[in-house]
Amino acid sequence: MPAEQPADGVPTVPNGEPLDVQWQRVRARLRVSFGDAAFNSWLKPLALADEGLADDGDVHLAVPTRFMRDWVANHYSERLREIWRLENAAVRRVVIHVRPTGALQAPQGKPVMPVGDHQPVATSVARPSVPRVPSTLPALQVRDMDDIERELSAPLDPRFTFDSFITGKSNELARAAALRVAESPTVTYNPLFLYGGVGLGKTHLMHAIGWHIRQRFPERRVVYLSAEKFMYQFIRALRFKDTMAFKEQFRSVDVLMIDDIQFIAGKESTQEEFFHTFNALCDQNRQIIVSGDRSPSDLEGIEERMRSRLGWGLVADIHPTDFELRLSILQAKAEKNGLTNIPQDVLEFLARRITSNVRELEGALNRISAYASLVGKPVTVTSAQEVLQDLLRANDRKVTIEEIQKRVAEHYSIRFADMHSPRRARAVARPRQVAMYLAKQLTSRSLPEIGRKFGGRDHTTVMHAVRKIEELREIDAAFAEDIDLLRRKLES
Numbered sequence: 001m002p003a004e005q006p007a008d009g010v011p012t013v014p015n016g017e018p019l020d021v022q023w024q025r026v027r028a029r030l031r032v033s034f035g036d037a038a039f040n041s042w043l044k045p046l047a048l049a050d051e052g053l054a055d056d057g058d059v060h061l062a063v064p065t066r067f068m069r070d071w072v073a074n075h076y077s078e079r080l081r082e083i084w085r086l087e088n089a090a091v092r093r094v095v096i097h098v099r100p101t102g103a104l105q106a107p108q109g110k111p112v113m114p115v116g117d118h119q120p121v122a123t124s125v126a127r128p129s130v131p132r133v134p135s136t137l138p139a140l141q142v143r144d145m146d147d148i149e150r151e152l153s154a155p156l157d158p159r160f161t162f163d164s165f166i167t168g169k170s171n172e173l174a175r176a177a178a179l180r181v182a183e184s185p186t187v188t189y190n191p192l193f194l195y196g197g198v199g200l201g202k203t204h205l206m207h208a209i210g211w212h213i214r215q216r217f218p219e220r221r222v223v224y225l226s227a228e229k230f231m232y233q234f235i236r237a238l239r240f241k242d243t244m245a246f247k248e249q250f251r252s253v254d255v256l257m258i259d260d261i262q263f264i265a266g267k268e269s270t271q272e273e274f275f276h277t278f279n280a281l282c283d284q285n286r287q288i289i290v291s292g293d294r295s296p297s298d299l300e301g302i303e304e305r306m307r308s309r310l311g312w313g314l315v316a317d318i319h320p321t322d323f324e325l326r327l328s329i330l331q332a333k334a335e336k337n338g339l340t341n342i343p344q345d346v347l348e349f350l351a352r353r354i355t356s357n358v359r360e361l362e363g364a365l366n367r368i369s370a371y372a373s374l375v376g377k378p379v380t381v382t383s384a385q386e387v388l389q390d391l392l393r394a395n396d397r398k399v400t401i402e403e404i405q406k407r408v409a410e411h412y413s414i415r416f417a418d419m420h421s422p423r424r425a426r427a428v429a430r431p432r433q434v435a436m437y438l439a440k441q442l443t444s445r446s447l448p449e450i451g452r453k454f455g456g457r458d459h460t461t462v463m464h465a466v467r468k469i470e471e472l473r474e475i476d477a478a479f480a481e482d483i484d485l486l487r488r489k490l491e492s
Contacts, residue, residue: 019052019059022087029083034076041244042072049097057092059084062099067248069096152233152249153223156214160207166332168325171201174316178205181287182212189314191278191288195295196318197400199357202291206257209289213255220254227263231270238269246273251280257289261310265301275306288313294402326351326361333362339369342379349381353392364388399442399490401435401453407490408435411482420455433465434483440466442490 027046031039045068049060063069072080073096084091162182167175174194181192194202210224225233237246250256256277264270281288292299295317296310321329330347333339346368354361364384371387372379385392405419412431419432432454439450440462447459454462473480 020048023048026080026083026087029086030076030080033079033083042068043076046072046096049095049099051095053088053091057090058095059088059091059093060095060097062097064099065248065252066098067251068244069098072096152225152253154225154229156207156210156224158211160204161211162208164332164336165201165204165208166325166329168322168328170319170321170325171196174201174205174318177314177316178209178289179212181289182209183216185217187285187287190282190285191290191310191313193296193310193313193315194289194291194318195293195315197293197320197357199359200318200320201358202318203259206259206289206291210255210257221252222255222257223250223253224257224259226259227261227274230258230274231264231267234270234273247277250277251284253281253286255287255289256281259291261290261292261302262294262299265299268303271303271306275303275309278306278309282312320355321358323351326355326358329358329361330365333365337369339365341372342369346379346381346384349384350388354388360391364391367391401439401443401445401450404438404442404490405435405453408438408486411486422455433468434486436462436465437469437483438487438490442487 027043030043034043045063046061047063049062051058051060053059063072077094081091081094084094162175162179165171165175174196177189177192178194181188194205196202206224210222213220213222234243234246237243258274264274278288290310292310295315296302296307299307299310302310327347330351334342334347342365347365350361350364350368354364368379368384368387371377371383377383406416408431409416409419412427412434414428414431418428419435421428423429436450436454439445439453440447443450445453447462451457451459451462469483473483
């Protein structure tokens with residue numbers, strides 16, 4: 001039987017009782033059935049929709065977000081329908097609309113979630129857009145996605161585009177993968193994981209992906225932020241007891257980009273939340289792009305299940321730049337900024353001496369350009385050496401422990417993982433001691449820091465390794481020559 005409409009517009013059921021009275025009893029039964037915690041989190045936001053009880057026996061309810069709609073449909077749908085039928089036998093199904101709080105009309109073309117006989121409940125919806133909140137609605141309502149995107153996403157740097165990214169052998173795979181993801185209308189690789197050292201172009205590619213997607217697919221919701229900001233957003237949600245809003249925001253985006261994932265190493269609660277966010281977005285076929293300073297399998301302090309998820313899609317390495325690529329980057333930057341006063345031999349000098357990362361390379365170019373402009377002297381290799389002496393000195397010594405471990409492992413034909421393993425066989429222990437010795441000689445890391453990089457070993461183990469290698473160098477000339485060869489390779 002259809003609901004009657006009295007003069008005041010409040011729907012009634014055949015016995016003349018207003019529908020909202022029935023709804024209040026249904027709510028009370030739901031609270032008893034599921035308890036206060038579940039009711040307050042998921043069921044309390046349910047409200048009667050304008051359609052009320054339709055002629056076909058569908059009772060219409062509304063929730064403010066599709067994430068909440070999906071959750072209610074998947075976890076409470078059958079019991080919700082049973083309770084409605086106890087109150088009113090004419091109810092055949094419960095239909096849940098996604099509708100902002102206070103909206104009087106259903107958004108045109110927006111999907112609804114039917115719950116009833118012979119109606120399968122979908123676990124996800126094929127990329128519907130989040131309803132926009134009309135500007136005429138009162139304050140304190142669900143914000144539209146543009147507001148959420150602006151709040152969550154860090155600003156994208158307009159300088160970082162695919163056109164401004166200089167491609168070489170060391171980064172061609174990463175750029176090609178990033179461009180494929182940005183241009184594809186469907187999810188290609190999920191996740192795309194970009195990794196490499198500091199200043200090699202990971203962040204540039206992340207921003208380039210964001211810009212390209214926003215220009216090519218303006219309807220897609222793109223959120224880019226660092227893992228650090230993700231953690232702080234989560235902590236804020238915990239503090240203000242607003243984790244529901246946090247979950248809804250991050251699980252309503254189309255493309256989620258997380259930079260420097262290694263920051264959440266050792267932070268179990270943040271990893272747990274990111275893990276569930278990751279799974280929810282993958283289930284809904286949303287694109288995830290992550291960057292880190294090493295491959296997923298080598299991330300320390302990250303749970304095994306998270307490392308496994310990060311390695312699901314495509315893992316693209318950005319290797320250290322070679323001389324040709326560094327020179328191309330300098331030439332492109334000099335041309336773009338009109339730095340015609342920088343001779344070619346100075347650019348080649350910079351490309352040869354500053355090998356650590358691209359940021360320092362570009363910073364060096366800016367410094368010598370500023371020197372020439374402020375002092376009024378021509379730029380030469382000699383003047384560049386004087387202006388950049390601190391940077392050049394730091395680059396001469398900047399070798400990472402990971403590079404030392406890899407080079408030593410290759411030299412002695414052992415696995416890189418043996419540098420961190422508990423194995424004590426001589427064939428593994430001696431190269432490990434050599435790597436510890438070189439780490440002490442070529443880096444500024446403390447003994448405890450070095451020990452942690454070798455599988456969490458104590459600093460006394462590092463001290464013993466350094467003394468042992470020094471003793472062997474004194475009594476074995478061939479061994480000393482071997483160590484010197486390794487050192488020259490690492491310093492070159």
